[in-house]
């Protein structure tokens with residue numbers, strides 16, 4: 344890989360050990376994947392924030408780094424709401440360690456808001472063609488597919504390295520040739536709301552890490568695409584997809600129709616709901632907001648909760664900036680007894696482990712909750728999730 348003189352100097356340690364190591368990580372990845380050079384990035388999103396997932400080893404590594412990031416950088420969800428952690432049942436010890444992690448990232452100049460939907464935040468908006476280094480898989484999918492920006496699915500250390508250097512290696516989804524569809528997917532059923540997450544859950548398993556081009560008979564909104572992409576990134580490892588007539592890049596692209604064509608039937612989507620229907624009314628917690636809610640989703644939840652008093656725990660996960668911007672909607676939601684949680688989510692917080700069965704409307708959460716939190720998960724529409732939370736069983 345070609346390095347500029349300045350990049351060579353960083354690599355030789357002239358600017359200190361942190362930048363030397365960061366450059367080594369970027370160059371190692373670039374060499375493995377055949378990158379020709381490093382390219383500037385507009386922003387970075389760094390995963391590996393929850394003390395539950397990175398532990399003491401992660402905390403020690405981040406604390407050992409020095410210097411400041413060179414581009415706007417932000418964190419993935421942490422293991423707790425940084426303000427309301429005790430209401431979540433988080434232990435003092437966990438909270439202390441989690442705060443140390445956040446301070447260590449803050450010392451590097453990273454914005455300490457913790458979210459998987461940075462694209463809703465001021466300073467992190469993306470345009471088509473922008474190059475970034477983001478790491479949370481649903482954020483990667485949204486940036487690539489819904490916006491048409493360009494990012495690989497970075498690991499925590501590589502996103503942090505890119506943030507410190509302000510560049511990433513030019514390979515994978517930064518290059519035109521890797522963005523063309525390699526499999527087409529036909530879905531003729533009418534879809535709405537959580538059907539998109541269920542579709543993503545099914546499709547991800549069939550597609551693995553390829554680039555699908557969907558032909559849908561329904562017209563998805565950005566929130567539907569967010570659910571579809573998040574689920575496919577979890578049940579498979581899809582980092583970029585296109586939807587004919589909907590996502591921005593496909594209309595501008597020259598490509599040959601993929602040889603392989605998959606059809607997904609309504610029954611396969613329905614099966615995602617049916618597979619856990621025996622858990623109806625049996626869950627002790629309901630969690631919405633995987634990925635973190637958009638303003639529109641918050642409004643929909645507020646409407647569904649109007650006039651209700653909940654019997655069960657209901658968590659709504661959202662970024663702090665969106666929650667603060669729409670505080671009147673948050674207040675309406677919380678009147679029902681629901682808890683709006685910022686900086687965290689049902690998957691990366693150890694608080695989920697205090698429950699036995701979680702109802703979710705997210706194909707991604709449905710995929711991760713049983714393994715990462717060791718509790719049962721039920722897949723249901725947002726309306727049914729709200730019903731479940733109001734149910735006294």
Ligand SMILES: C[C@@](O)(CCOP(=O)(O)O)CC(=O)O
Pocket residue numbers: 389390391392393396397419420459478479480481499577690691711
């Ligand atoms: C499950 C996930 O959404 C959050 C956990 O990631 P981490 O703890 O931030 O590395 C990560 C992902 O799918 O990219």
Ligand code: SF4
Pocket residue numbers: 419420459479481573632633634635660687688689690691707708711
């Ligand atoms: S809410 Fe979902 S998408 Fe966001 S970090 Fe948690 S698991 Fe990932």
